[in-house]
Amino acid sequence: MVSRKTARIIQLADALSGRRVLHLRDAAALLGVSEMTIRRDVADNPGQFAFLGGHIVPAGEIEPDAPYELAREADSHATAKREACVQAARHIRPDETIFIDCGTTLEYLVELIPENYSITAVCYSLNVAEKLTRKPNVRIVMLGGVYHPSSASFSGNSGLETLDSLGINVAFLSAAGVDPGRGATCVHFHEVSVKQKVISLARESHLVVDLSKIGKLKPAFFAPIGVFRSIITEEGETQLPSL
Amino acid sequence: MVSRKTARIIQLADALSGRRVLHLRDAAALLGVSEMTIRRDVADNPGQFAFLGGHIVPAGEIEPDAPYELAREADSHATAKREACVQAARHIRPDETIFIDCGTTLEYLVELIPENYSITAVCYSLNVAEKLTRKPNVRIVMLGGVYHPSSASFSGNSGLETLDSLGINVAFLSAAGVDPGRGATCVHFHEVSVKQKVISLARESHLVVDLSKIGKLKPAFFAPIGVFRSIITEEGETQLPSL
DNA sequence: CAACTTTTGTGAAAATTATCACAAATAGCT
DNA sequence: AGCTATTTGTGATAATTTTCACAAAAGTTG
Structure with a gap:
């Protein structure tokens, strides 16, 4: 009733x-x-x-009760992230296919896709997908699977299989930690398989992080530094020697 | 300066x-x-x-001054759709897996999932997925693929393959037209393969539409009436003889 | 530096919104 | 119907936000 x-x-x-x-x-x-x-x-x-x-x-759209400093802290690096994405966006070329990792960092990249570029964007995060729908010239490919609220992303075998049928020109990866020795790590294990497969399939991969991530080590390792074409932060792009 | x-x-x-x-x-x-x-x-x-x-x-995110009636006009059958979903929601049982079709009609169903039911919900529409994320006890499985802005949904082979690995208890389908002779039709062809596969795999399928859809014929046919356990509208549920 | 303009701060009054307690109405049950 | 429990409405009071006028401060110009 x-x-x-x-x-x-x-x-x-x-x-x-x-x-x-x-x-x-x-x-x-x-x-x-x-x-x-x-x-x-x-x-x-x-x-x-x-x-x-x-x-x-x-609710959700607006959280009036969140104490200011807290919410601010949550994205204290917003400016840094946006700036890093500005640098990263230079690698987006018209008529190509790009991969956009999950996480808050690369959400800014979506806004920076030039309006007149018709590209295909591959993603597996709800946030990124939603932002992409606002770009009229972008074809969106979503990797499906089971939803993980912590990162607003999906993972599963079928998503990985989808990747096999795609040709990715440029992959933009983000990380929660970048350790000089160990490499790139993230918090959630389910992201690892997607990231690794993308890196193996994409023609070039770039690691986009703000400087606060440098030196940190998080639980889930997904790639050594060497696999990336470059590391992009708010201070610019560092080219890496190709393997 | x-x-x-x-x-x-x-x-x-x-x-x-x-x-x-x-x-x-x-x-x-x-x-x-x-x-x-x-x-x-x-x-x-x-x-x-x-x-x-x-x-x-x-500004823009929020327009406190926008006249109310204007926004209201957008979905004239909203009340009918919601009422149909109220009827449909009676088929949701705890700990089961349900499929929720794309389209505006079944978006209302998400809100009607009882908070204390832990269920798995399968979807392939961005709108539905987003609403589902607000339900803490619902596990979300998303079928990926290429995005179709017209229906805010995804389609593709990988999404279809994901279905093979799922056990769906109840499937809620919607349609843009229900012709007494021909059956259920929709506007976008890409939806057809998903709908058909879901119907073939689910233990029971229900067609949820508001009465304005009855008698209409749309370009893409996906199922004869007989495959559904029932047709649910704002006026109630019509049981169909099982095949 | 003096005269003028613009910007900023303060406090009081007006308008609006939030909270609460209690009465009235409604629904459920035997 | 008669009883109980729940929901809803009302009005008073408290808290908050908005507006306004005017004073103080800062910036401009000759």
């Missing part, structure tokens, strides 16, 4: 889809209940809605 | 990147000026920032 309350939640969600904010006043008028009831509905579904100064907004 | 004000605007924009909202208070503390000054900065750049209950938000 669908309670009256559940029905309202659904109506609210519907009203909110398509627009980003809905004023409490309008929501109450729309559903024909008091503002207090809407307040309670919203408060009872913190995973779905949030309040922002009298307006209802979809 | 960069005026003090311009510099602040840039700082503000930077602070706002990476997070979606910034409280006036924090912005003032961050830039070392009074709240009033921040207010004036924001007010002077309506194209870039907006205010929403004490928070600064990027």
Whole structure:
């Protein structure tokens, strides 16, 4: 049985889809209940809605309660990452196929794809895929599999098999740690097989990281430094001798 | 010359990147000026920032002033679709695997998955996948492939092969047209192979459509009515004789 | 440096939003 | 129906945000 309350939640969600904010006043008028009831509905579904100064907004899109410094810390290297991607973007050439790794770093790369370039972009992260859909001239290939919330990415055999049918010109990889001796490492093991296969198949691979990653060692190793054509940071590109 | 004000605007924009909202208070503390000054900065750049209950938000992301009814118009059958999904949701059982077709209709189904059910959901549409990520107990399996903007979905051989490794208890399919004689049809040909394979593999398949689809015939045929266990609309469920 | 313009800060008043307690209405159950 | 539990509405109060006027500070120009 669908309670009256559940029905309202659904109506609210519907009203909110398509627009980003809905004023409490309008929501109450729309559903024909008091503002207090809407307040309670919203408060009872913190995973779905949030309040922002009298307006209802979809949770997730906006997190008004996240303390500032924390959220900032989460992406304190945003400027560095963006700058690194600016450098990396010089390797994107029209009519080619590129691979974009998961993680926050390379999300900025998507925005930097020139609008008039028609390219094919291969990805396996939901975030990257979504950003790619905003680029009209980009053909998107998604590697499927089981979803991993920690990195918003997918992994699985079928995704790996998809790679076999692709020709990748340039692969942009990111890492959570770059150790001078050991090489590139990441946090999540499931990413390793995808990264390794991409590196083995792509004509050239570039490691794109901000400087804060240099010297760090994370649990999942995926490649020695030598396999990359270059390492790209916010300070520029370091060419590596080809093997 | 960069005026003090311009510099602040840039700082503000930077602070706002990476997070979606910034409280006036924090912005003032961050830039070392009074709240009033921040207010004036924001007010002077309506194209870039907006205010929403004490928070600064990027303009465009949020348009508090957009007339409500306009946005509402977009999906006229939304209520019917949602109601059909309410009926369909009764077929979701805990610990099972379900398939969710692409299209706007079944997006509502995601919200109706009970929070305490841990299920596996198979999908091939970006919209559905994104909604699924909001459900903490749902394991998501995504079929990859090439992206089709018209339906926000993916298709390709690898996605089809992924299906071979899955056991699907219940499949929820949607259609753009349901012709009494010919059967279920959709608009995009690339969806056909996915739908057909899902129907052949799933233990039971249900067709979920709003009544406006009944009697319509669309270019891409994918299944006769008889293959479905039932047809579910906003008016209820019609059982079909099993073959 | 003086006169002028622009920018910034402060505090009070007005408007808006949030919270709470309690009454009224509704639904569920025997 | 009669009882209980839950949901919803109302109005008062508290907290917050917005607006405004004016003073202080900083920047400009001759």
